[in-house]
Amino acid sequence: MDYIQILGLLAAVLTTGANLPQAYKVIKTRSTKSLSAISFAMLFLGSITWVIYGIYRNDIPVMLANGLAGTLHGIILFIKLTAKNQK
Amino acid sequence: MDYIQILGLLAAVLTTGANLPQAYKVIKTRSTKSLSAISFAMLFLGSITWVIYGIYRNDIPVMLANGLAGTLHGIILFIKLTAKNQK
Numbered sequence: 001m002d003y004i005q006i007l008g009l010l011a012a013v014l015t016t017g018a019n020l021p022q023a024y025k026v027i028k029t030r031s032t033k034s035l036s037a038i039s040f041a042m043l044f045l046g047s048i049t050w051v052i053y054g055i056y057r058n059d060i061p062v063m064l065a066n067g068l069a070g071t072l073h074g075i076i077l078f079i080k081l082t083a084k085n086q087k
Numbered sequence: 088m089d090y091i092q093i094l095g096l097l098a099a100v101l102t103t104g105a106n107l108p109q110a111y112k113v114i115k116t117r118s119t120k121s122l123s124a125i126s127f128a129m130l131f132l133g134s135i136t137w138v139i140y141g142i143y144r145n146d147i148p149v150m151l152a153n154g155l156a157g158t159l160h161g162i163i164l165f166i167k168l169t170a171k172n173q174k
Contacts, residue, residue: 004140004143004144007136007139007140007143007150008137008144010136011133011134011136012133013099013133014130014132014133014136015129015133015137017129017133018125018127018129018130018133020126020128021123021125021126021129022122022126025121025123025126026121029121031121032121032131033118033120033121033122034108034112034113034116034118034119034121035106035121035122035134035172036112036129036145038105038108039105039106039107039108039109039112040105042101042102042105042108043101043106044146045101046098046099046100046101046105047098047102048099048102049094049098050095050102052094053091053094053095053098056091056094056139057091057095060150061150063107066098066119068102070126074096082138087120
């Protein structure tokens with residue numbers, strides 16, 4: 001693995017892993033007022049589309065990274081849409 | 088352009104474009120309470136890393152998509168960190 005691949009891997013870990021603290025915060029606090037439902041719906045659909053793209057391309061990293069990200073986007077979107085009082 | 092490329096392009100448009108409604112909402116309402124600062128810091132750093140990766144790989148779409156996403160992540164992070172009252 002050369003240093004450009006390491007850079008790409010680092011970028012992927014950062015942008016995929018970034019969903020974890022946001023999902024954790026939303027699950028723990030149920031605070032979703034500042035979140036854009038449209039944004040998370042687009043992220044959710046986009047991640048699913050990336051997974052399908054990864055399946056067609058036989059690209060395991062694309063499938064795994066977006067499978068994880070999409071799951072977290074889906075959880076955040078679900079809590080946002082079902083929250084009775086937006087706080 | 089075959090249908091797999093169109094699928095990838097659609098995925099990229101969705102996950103990159105998803106940052107626009109979130110940035111718009113934060114700029115307009117200044118509401119950042121529900122946002123995770125760690126998450127947006129990771130997204131910001133991750134996007135910059137993707138841009139550098141794109142420059143090394145001579146990959147214009149990766150540079151452009153992450154340049155736009157990173158700018159929006161940076162704006163959201165800046166408002167989150169400088170907001171006096173988290174609402």
